[in-house]
Amino acid sequence: MLETEFTPFASLLGGALIGLSAVILMASHGRVAGISGIVSRVLPPAVDTKRLPQGLTFIVGLLLVAPLWFGIFGQAPVVAISSNMVLLGIAGILVGFGSVLGNGCTSGHGVCGISRLSGRSIIATVTFMATGAATVFILRYVVGG
Amino acid sequence: MSWGAKSMRILSTLFAGLLFGTGLILSGMANPTKVQNFLDVFGTWDPSLAFVMGGAILVTAPGFWFVQKRSTPFFHDMFHLSTRKDVDARLLTGAALFGVGWGLGGLCPGPVVTSLPFATTGVLVFVPTMLVGMSLAKFTALPSRKFVAD
Numbered sequence: 139m140l141e142t143e144f145t146p147f148a149s150l151l152g153g154a155l156i157g158l159s160a161v162i163l164m165a166s167h168g169r170v171a172g173i174s175g176i177v178s179r180v181l182p183p184a185v186d187t188k189r190l191p192q193g194l195t196f197i198v199g200l201l202l203v204a205p206l207w208f209g210i211f212g213q214a215p216v217v218a219i220s221s222n223m224v225l226l227g228i229a230g231i232l233v234g235f236g237s238v239l240g241n242g243c244t245s246g247h248g249v250c251g252i253s254r255l256s257g258r259s260i261i262a263t264v265t266f267m268a269t270g271a272a273t274v275f276i277l278r279y280v281v282g283g
Numbered sequence: 284m285s286w287g288a289k290s291m292r293i294l295s296t297l298f299a300g301l302l303f304g305t306g307l308i309l310s311g312m313a314n315p316t317k318v319q320n321f322l323d324v325f326g327t328w329d330p331s332l333a334f335v336m337g338g339a340i341l342v343t344a345p346g347f348w349f350v351q352k353r354s355t356p357f358f359h360d361m362f363h364l365s366t367r368k369d370v371d372a373r374l375l376t377g378a379a380l381f382g383v384g385w386g387l388g389g390l391c392p393g394p395v396v397t398s399l400p401f402a403t404t405g406v407l408v409f410v411p412t413m414l415v416g417m418s419l420a421k422f423t424a425l426p427s428r429k430f431v432a433d
Contacts, residue, residue, distance in 0.1 A: 142320050146330075153340075156306035171303065192296045207308055215313055226387075231419075239373055240374050269382030270385045273382065
């Protein structure tokens with residue numbers, strides 16, 4: 139139940155599409171593709187009105203994928219998610235708060251920042267992977283064990 | 284900025300969003316259990332996420348380098364790239380908290396926005412709380428914290 143299949147080719151190809159998307163944003167208007175930044179900039183306080191249109195169209199693009207995927211393949215991809223809603227609520231707060239405080243998430247730091255060899259991004263990525271791994275360990279083997 | 288450049292920016296971000304979301308679903312990253320399994324090195328480890336990041340960086344690193352040989356982007360007057368080198372408490376605390384939340388649910392901003400229309404109950408709980416967390420962090424970053432005095 140807990141196991142997932144290792145998918146090197148699909149993951150490499152999917153990653154390449156994500157990378158291509160980041161290159162398009164950089165070529166188009168010189169910005170890194172950080173999803174936490176794009177989403178948080180359209181939120182209060184201090185909504186970035188100048189960048190609102192392009193932020194919203196990126197989000198619309200993301201939101202259109204699921205219905206298109208469903209239309210083409212006739213089924214949704216596997217989304218095996220925790221059924222503990224309190225836990226997911228806490229996770230949401232931490233992900234939202236942490237990504238804005240730390241200026242980035244897996245896309246902004248993990249993909250774009252590392253591609254630019256940004257020291258801050260490399261340190262951020264190592265940090266969130268370490269605390270993420272520690273959290274999964276505690277969740278699965280200390281609390282859940 | 285001219286109307287043409289503006290509409291090209293809109294079109295390119297829409298296309299970039301479509302590509303990004305397709306990449307996330309294709310790579311399996313819309314499945315939180317797959318993400319958690321990457322973080323579970325000593326248990327049911329699934330190294331796929333490393334291949335996603337690797338595939339992305341293999342395209343992004345040379346792509347960014349090539350694009351930045353231009354003096355400006357195609358539809359804007361300048362590149363906006365962080366030149367910060369300082370590692371401060373905000374960066375470390377933020378990344379650490381983000382990692383804990385990421386581990387708890389296996390969810391992060393890109394995949395949850397992408398899988399939102401599939402309306403999985405857990406994602407529907409996660410997204411609003413994530414947005415609240417983002418707003419809270421923006422409040423703490425405001426230059427004058429008027430909301431404390433009010």
